[in-house]
Amino acid sequence: MITFKNVSKIYKPETKALDGVSFHIRPGEFVSVVGTSGSGKTTLAKLLFAEESPTRGSIHLGDWDISKIRRAEIPVLRRQIGVVFQDYKLLPKKTAFENVAFALEVAGAATSRIREVVPQVLKIVGLSDKMHRYPRQLSGGEQQRVAIARALVHRPKIILADEPTGNLDAITSREIIELLKRINDVGTTVLLVTHDREIVNAMRRRVITIQQGKIVSDVEHGKYHLG
Amino acid sequence: MRSVARLLKFAGQSVLRNFWLSFVTTSVLLLTLFTVNMLIVMNVLADATINSIEDKVQVEVYFNQGTSEDIQKSVHGYLAALPQVKDVAVISAADSLEAFRILHADDPEVLAALAEVGGNPIGDSLLISANNPADFEFILAALDSSPEYAPYIKEKNFADHQAVIDRLSDFSDQVRWGGLGLAGFFVLISVLIVFNTIRVAIYVHRDEIAVMKLVGAQDWFVRGPFLLEAVFYSAAATTIMAAICGFILKFLEPQIRSFFTGVDVSLTTYYWEKALLIFGAQFLALAALSMITTLFAMRKYLKI
Structure with missing residues (x-):
């Protein structure tokens, strides 16, 4: 599904964010990418999302070589990868429904489809009763659920979650991870970028550990073992 | 859509x-x-x-006193035949004098001078209209360069309009x-x-x-x-x-x-x-x- 082959990313003049990273993620896997701040895990996420391009190496999503992606293809790629961030990135003047609908609107979806799909994904994330609330009227966990609903609305093959629990307390963080696991259970590949030890250890799923831009371990049922 | x-x-x-x-x-x-x-x-x-x-611009060509009617008709015919000329009208000396008096009705000095000269010092004239005011130059040049007619022309009053x-x-x-x-x-x-x-x-x-x-x-x-x-x-x-x-x-x-x-x-x-x-x-x-x-x-x- 996702293949990184000898990928390096060097920021000018000489900052090596990633150095010869290689791994393969199979369809339907739940993989945590862990590492300390500045280890290169967010760069890895940005490369997958085509926000950055690698200096060397290749990145494949299925048969698609993302490292050589054309500018016009980027939106198509991004509709196949649902992205969730630590800061939610919700529009404050739009309700939960409108925030999720916005993703379909900009993709040119029909209004009837928007009316049908948005309540469905909001139901999946448990916000059916709060779909007309604005982000300021929702808790942090609920806002992250809206962001996840938005990521799901294009029915992506992959969910890329970059520090999704970074702003949440422990209980809410567990709820968000449970939600991601449920999404994974129905076949969606989940790539979780985090440095939250407890979450990684509790899941007992595949863990890729990055340190100073290099993969230092890739364990099938791994734990967080960084200092 | x-x-x-x-x-x-x-x-x-x-x-x-x-x-x-x-x-x-x-x-x-x-x-x-x-x-x-x-x-x-x-x-x-x-x-x-x-x-x-421009539509109102007309050039008046005055004949010398005593220019015969035949010469005037010849000049008229010569000018009317030019493609640049829209219309040519003959104005008699009497009509010219009357027009001059009306034009200077408020100028007693000019009228007094006219009275002092006595008779009609203004000769017969031709009133020319051109298709295009720019053509007047050509028309008048044609008249000036004609050895047959130029000696009979006393004056022309085009310059003021052009200015x-x-x-x-x-x-x-x-x-x-x-x-x-x-x-x-x-x-x-x-x-x-x-x-x-x-x-x-x-x-x-x-x-x-x-x-x-x-x-x-x-x-x-x-x-x-x-x-x-x-x-x-x-x-x-x-x-x-x-x-x-x-x-x-x-x-x-x-x-x-x-x-x-x-x-x-x-x-x-x-x-x-x-x-x-x-x-x-x-x-x-x-x-x-x-x-x-x-x-x-x-x-x-x-x-x-």
Whole structure:
């Protein structure tokens, strides 16, 4: 599904964010990418999302070589990868429904489809009763659920979650991870970028550990073992 | 179609959310159009005035006293045969004298001098109309260079008319250049204002733009609303300008007509007949200018 082959990313003049990273993620896997701040895990996420391009190496999503992606293809790629961030990135003047609908609107979806799909994904994330609330009227966990609903609305093959629990307390963080696991259970590949030890250890799923831009371990049922 | 409707919606939201900025932008574009329309009006009035004067320009060729009627007829025939000549009329000495008296009725010194000379010092004359006032030079040169007729010609009174036309043309050109300079100044101001408006709009919508990128919006979908916003401002300015023109012309036309008595000019008719062309062209030019400015602003501030 996702293949990184000898990928390096060097920021000018000489900052090596990633150095010869290689791994393969199979369809339907739940993989945590862990590492300390500045280890290169967010760069890895940005490369997958085509926000950055690698200096060397290749990145494949299925048969698609993302490292050589054309500018016009980027939106198509991004509709196949649902992205969730630590800061939610919700529009404050739009309700939960409108925030999720916005993703379909900009993709040119029909209004009837928007009316049908948005309540469905909001139901999946448990916000059916709060779909007309604005982000300021929702808790942090609920806002992250809206962001996840938005990521799901294009029915992506992959969910890329970059520090999704970074702003949440422990209980809410567990709820968000449970939600991601449920999404994974129905076949969606989940790539979780985090440095939250407890979450990684509790899941007992595949863990890729990055340190100073290099993969230092890739364990099938791994734990967080960084200092 | 659906996407176009959404682009229109987003552009409309942007215009309304930054209402005062939109108001100022439209006002400056309106000022630009105002100067352009002032130029059009001045052009129409100047052209009508010059045409009116040109239509009235006639050259009088006076014969020496005692020139025979046969010679006069020959000169008449010679001039009438020239393709540049529209009409030639023979004015008798008596009619010329009467016209001279009427012309100088308020000038007792001239009349006294005329009385002192006694009799009719003015000979017979020919009144020539040309198809084009510029042709007079050729017509008179043809007469001067004819050894057969030149000795019978006493004088010609063309120079004064030409001086008036030349002065009017010069004045009209100066006004036109001044107007063009003013319009250019407002175009420059418009470019700066539109540029700033789009810059602010991009800043105001930075979160939406980031989310659009996140959820896979095409580049044109991100840029489209800003370009449409520029078109909205142009359309609003042109529509308001058309309304202002209609209003002003309705109330000022009688005053303009009375000021330009004798000049065949109707600004209302001119604008009414060419409204689509005049305001269509103004809208297209303004929209093109605004969109080009927007493209530059997006290139500088909108990173997709």
